[in-house]
Amino acid sequence: xxxxxxxxxxxxxxxxxxxxxxPSARFSAMASLGMTRRRLVALFKAITDSAGAPDxxxxxxxxxxxxxxxxxxxxxxxxxxxxxxxxxxxxxxxDLSSLSRRRRLKALIDYTRVAIGLVDRVLWPRRGRVIxxxxxx
Numbered sequence: 001x002x003x004x005x006x007x008x009x010x011x012x013x014x015x016x017x018x019x020x021x022x023p024s025a026r027f028s029a030m031a032s033l034g035m036t037r038r039r040l041v042a043l044f045k046a047i048t049d050s051a052g053a054p055d056x057x058x059x060x061x062x063x064x065x066x067x068x069x070x071x072x073x074x075x076x077x078x079x080x081x082x083x084x085x086x087x088x089x090x091x092x093x094x095d096l097s098s099l100s101r102r103r104r105l106k107a108l109i110d111y112t113r114v115a116i117g118l119v120d121r122v123l124w125p126r127r128g129r130v131i132x133x134x135x136x137x
Contacts, residue, residue, distance in 0.1 A: 032079060032080050032081075033079070033081070033119050033122060033123055034123065036075060036076075036078075036079040036081070036119055037116060037119045037120070037123065039075045040072075040075060040112055040115050040116045040119065041116060043068065043071060043072060043075065043112055044109065044112045044113070044116065046058060046068075047059055047068055047105055047108060047109060047112070048109060052109075054102055054105035054106055054109060055105075056101065056102065056105070059101065059105055061101070062099070062101055062104070065101055065104040065105060065108065066104075068105075068108055069090070069096055069104070069108055072090065072108065072111060072112060072115070073087060073090060075115075076090075076115060083115070083118075086111070086114065086115060086118070089111075090111055093107055093111075095107035096108065
């Protein structure tokens with residue numbers, strides 16, 4: 001099961017109202033997202049090699065792979081934002097409970113990439129041009 005469907009959902013209701021909050025609330029939300037992103041990138045670097053492939057030397061056993069999965073869950077739960085849809089998929093994914101260490105790491109890398117992408121989507125939203133129709137007067 002691939003987590004790619006989670007990208008379209010955004011970060012959920014915990015982040016949707018951040019624009020209406022005051023400047024200090026927006027800053028703390030962005031600061032916590034920045035810290036979450038740093039922790040996710042550190043996890044990603046710890047489980048991949050320089051080419052982005054699973055690093056089987058860094059995760060030597062199935063128990064270590066399960067510990068990394070639990071670490072991802074802790075990061076997402078401790079972020080203060082609504083990642084419940086991603087956590088539910090993380091728990092239900094058969095690849096993360098398989099007996100293949102490589103398969104577990106590949107799935108974990110995919111979930112980590114999706115989580116980083118979701119955080120980046122909130123931190124740096126794409127700015128597009130607004131097209132306004134001409135006056136009909």
